[in-house]
Structure formats: C-alpha cells, structure tokens
Amino acid sequence: MYAFDSRIRYSETDSEGRLTLNALLNYFQDCSTFHSEDVGLGIGYMKEIGQVWVLSAWQIVVNRYPQLGEKVRIVTLPYELKAFLGYRNFAMLDEKGEYIAKANSLWSLLDVATGKPVMVNEDMRRGYGIDEKLDMDYAPRKITVPEGGQLLEPIVVKKHHLDTNHHVNNGQYVNIAMEYLPDDFVIRQMRVEYKKQAFLDDVLHPYVVQTETGYIICLQDEEGRLYVSVEFLR
Incomplete structure (x- = not known):
C-alpha cells in the first residue's frame, strides 16, 4: 500500500464547500503518480523505456464528500499485474480512518511507438508489489449504452x-x-x-x-x- 496525507483545499470544493468528484479523482490519480515516482517507475522511467500506462476503466464509490479543511489520507493498492494489465484500488479516508470513498481501476501498458500492449516487466513487479483487494462491491468494467439518448x-x-x-x-x-x-x-x-x-x-x-x-x-x-x-x- 502507498499513501499520502492532505487537506481539502478551497480550490477543490464546490459551491457548498464540499470536495468535487473531479478533485477526488485527481487525488487518486496523483496518488498513483506519487507511488510510481517514489519507487523509481515514474514518468522519466516510462519515457526511457518507451512505454505508458493508459487507464482503461474506473469505478469510484463515494460514501460522502468531505468539507473544506478536512484532513484526509489517500491510499492506493496495486492488487494484480497480469500480462499487460494492472489493477489498482484507491481509497480516501478521514482522520478516524473511516472510508470516504473507494475506487477500482484497470490500466493497460502500451508501447508508445506502436500503441500495442506490452508485458509488465520485472522492475514493475518488484517496485509495485501486490496488496489485497479492497472490500467493495465491484461493478462490471463494460458499460452498456442504451438507445434513445x-x-x-x-x-x-x-x-x-x-x-x-x-x-x-x-x-x-x-x-x-x-x-x-x-x-x-x-x-x-x-x-x-x-x-x-x-x-x-x-x-x-x-x-x-x-x-x-x-x-x-x-x-x-x-x-x-x-x-x-x-x-x-x-
């Protein structure tokens, strides 16, 4: 597990002084970026090997939207690396350790030059490690789009x-x-x-x-x- 602590900023809130969903998503995205940088698998490393992680799917479940000034902890847990795919959980917790939000995500590793999938290498397996999946209600990755829109x-x-x-x-x-x-x-x-x-x-x-x-x-x-x-x- 990787984590960092923060505080809800005015620039991250809506007209009611609550964290926006977009800001929550940015917290999660930043958490995975910090994790990659801190284990030596960040933007520089990925440019050097000519590869990129591309997000394939998100699921975010929100229990509540924290208020301006609240102290929070953001965590990420890579729980599976398989072929060219990476699976990550995320969560935001309050000062009492209670879950504010949980998320699941699926990432694809691509070659920048060809745009084709490439296999996860040993550096990535060692650097990220594997955690247990979060306990949450996992929804299907595919979204069925109805007609009549x-x-x-x-x-x-x-x-x-x-x-x-x-x-x-x-x-x-x-x-x-x-x-x-x-x-x-x-x-x-x-x-x-x-x-x-x-x-x-x-x-x-x-x-x-x-x-x-x-x-x-x-x-x-x-x-x-x-x-x-x-x-x-x-």
Whole structure:
C-alpha cells in the first residue's frame, strides 16, 4: 500500500464547500503518480523505456464528500499485474480512518511507438508489489449504452485538456461529462470505460442518456466511435 496525507483545499470544493468528484479523482490519480515516482517507475522511467500506462476503466464509490479543511489520507493498492494489465484500488479516508470513498481501476501498458500492449516487466513487479483487494462491491468494467439518448453540441479538445502523454487526461473526460448532469444530481457511484485516446483538436460529440438510476454520457467522434463512456449513479 502507498499513501499520502492532505487537506481539502478551497480550490477543490464546490459551491457548498464540499470536495468535487473531479478533485477526488485527481487525488487518486496523483496518488498513483506519487507511488510510481517514489519507487523509481515514474514518468522519466516510462519515457526511457518507451512505454505508458493508459487507464482503461474506473469505478469510484463515494460514501460522502468531505468539507473544506478536512484532513484526509489517500491510499492506493496495486492488487494484480497480469500480462499487460494492472489493477489498482484507491481509497480516501478521514482522520478516524473511516472510508470516504473507494475506487477500482484497470490500466493497460502500451508501447508508445506502436500503441500495442506490452508485458509488465520485472522492475514493475518488484517496485509495485501486490496488496489485497479492497472490500467493495465491484461493478462490471463494460458499460452498456442504451438507445434513445440525445446528441449535444460538440467540444473541441484544447491544450488544457492534455496531460504529459499529449492526449486528453482521463479526469478531463469526466469533468466534461459532468457538465451535462443536473445541478442537484449527487453522484454516489461513477464508472468510466475508456475506448480510445483523444488528442489536440479532436472533436468530442456528447451523447447523453437518462436512465432510471442516473445518466450515461458518451463522448464520441463524428462517426459515433467512442472515446469514453461515463455512468453516473445517484
């Protein structure tokens, strides 16, 4: 397990002074990045070997959204490395050690030059180690998208959407999708299925479907091929 401590900042809160889902996702993403850097498997190492970890799926379950100023601990637990896949849990805990949120994620290891999967190497196995899976209700990775949705105005990918891999950061997709939720919608679970990478000047076409329990929002290209599907549940 890898962990770091933090405090909820004003810049991470919504109009009610609570941590936003996007900020929670960023905490989790930062935790895995810190972990990789601290065990010598960070951005520099990955550039040197010409490989990149690409997020394939998220599941985040939120018990509550912490308030401005709360002290929190963020943890990550890699629990399986198999072929070219990496499985990681995340959690945010309060000062009493109670879970604020839990998450599961699936990552794919790709060769930067070819875009094809490559096998996890021994450095990664030794550096990350393996922990026990968190106790949580694991949802399927695949998101079924119903018909009957609505296509909305397209969005052009800008520089601020990109990360160090020069494609749209996984959290930016979620941030874009959340813009289509009603203002009073409280997210208790989010699932994300990433299908392909979007780059600068690509055009994202939002497709929004309301379900009995929430919303499914897809960002796709002009031919209907998915970049990402996001499911938000109350």
